[in-house]
Amino acid sequence: MAPRANWKGFLRLSLVTCPVALYPATSESEKISFNQLNRQTGHRIKYLKVDADTGDEVPNEDIVKGYQLEKDQFIEVTKEELEEIALESTRAIEIDEFVDRSDIDPRYLIHPYYIRPDGKVGHDAFAVIRETIREMDKVAIGRVVLTNREHIIALEPMDKGLVGTLLRYPYEVRSEQEYFDEIQDVKVTKDMLDLAKHIVNQKAGRFDPEKFEDHYETALIDLINQKRAGKVIRPKERPKGENVVDLMEALRQSVGREAGSAKEAKPAKKPKNASGQKEMLMSIAGKKPAKEASAKKPAAGARRKSA
Incomplete structure (x- = not known):
């Protein structure tokens, strides 16, 4: 549906x-999401709409829209007034x-x-x-x-x-000039461009979103599964960035590395589709996965025949 x-x-x-x-x-509903909890009790945090001055909770029917002119001065606009300016x-x-x-x-x-x-x-x-x-x-x-x-x-x-x-x-849309004006004008040599183009040709392909996996989402699922299983979570070593000194040498090494990668390339692993992403999570103890339960549940027609 x-x-x-x-x-x-x-x-x-x-x-x-x-x-x-x-x-x-x-x-975005298939992505892992978190609730905010009280560390002391483990209970969820609840947000209330309160009057900024009195601290009293305000019911929804008493909340209206207001445009701020200056501090503590607002122009109130009603729902009916907004409907009056409705466009075609x-x-x-x-x-x-x-x-x-x-x-x-x-x-x-x-x-x-x-x-x-x-x-x-x-x-x-x-x-x-x-x-x-x-x-x-x-x-x-x-x-x-x-x-x-x-x-x-x-x-x-x-x-x-x-x-x-x-x-x-x-x-x-912000103007690009406020970000790009300070970029230095650099003369790129033909040799550098030729090497860079060679790398691009080695990496050429067609865009296929099925080839890409959300690695962060997968890591979150793995983290949750490990914590549910009671495993100790240890921090991983972070890769160290390399400082490029000789740009031409870096380009030459990149060409060689990409050539080696192309020979060893394997078909990309297809990511779980949106509907199956959360199925990677461990099932709750004492409950059967929805798919398994529905598979074992006899059809209505079958029940009538056996009656």
Whole structure:
């Protein structure tokens, strides 16, 4: 079953309109997460919303939004006032223009979403919009309101649906000049470039996310399993960084090392998929893993036949 839609409304290209639903394309829920505990009691820490001056807990119905003008001076804004300024993009994604994918600076990309028709109607109009974007080899740019804020959204076809990627506004992107201005101008020789290019050619490949494993997540699972098993955790030695003195020599050694690595290369181990990541954890004592339990549980039809 697909997750609950984050947004429902209409996708509109001029007079062509169809109802659509928008779903998050990524998930963080499968990653290991921690709770904060009281070291003395082992109990979870609970956060309360309290008045900063009185220290009294404040119920949700008495909490309102406020914009700070200066210290201890706020402009209160009600929910009704925010709804009054609701934009057209609250209920519709209006396609404003079509651009080349290369025109979109990667710094502007935020979150991807899957977009599909909502309900049984509008599939024809959705297909027309999707295939038009595909045939023109363009990215459609529109606007959508999520979490009470209007976002730019870039739409691209994927299989039978669309992927919509939220984009940042220019004021949200920092200028690179404040970070790059102090970088020294260095003359790179042809010999250095040739050696570096050779290393790149030895490492050339195609991007396949299945080749990559989240080593930190795997290490966390291993740590938790060791602690559950009562093992003593000892710190590991950290690798020491090497100070490069001769850049040309470092490049030559890198070429030789990469050549040796290429000969000994083995097929990359595929990481556990999202749904199986936490299955690496030890099962709780006295309980059977969900998969094993469901496998041994007889089907309803089988029970009726044996009755």
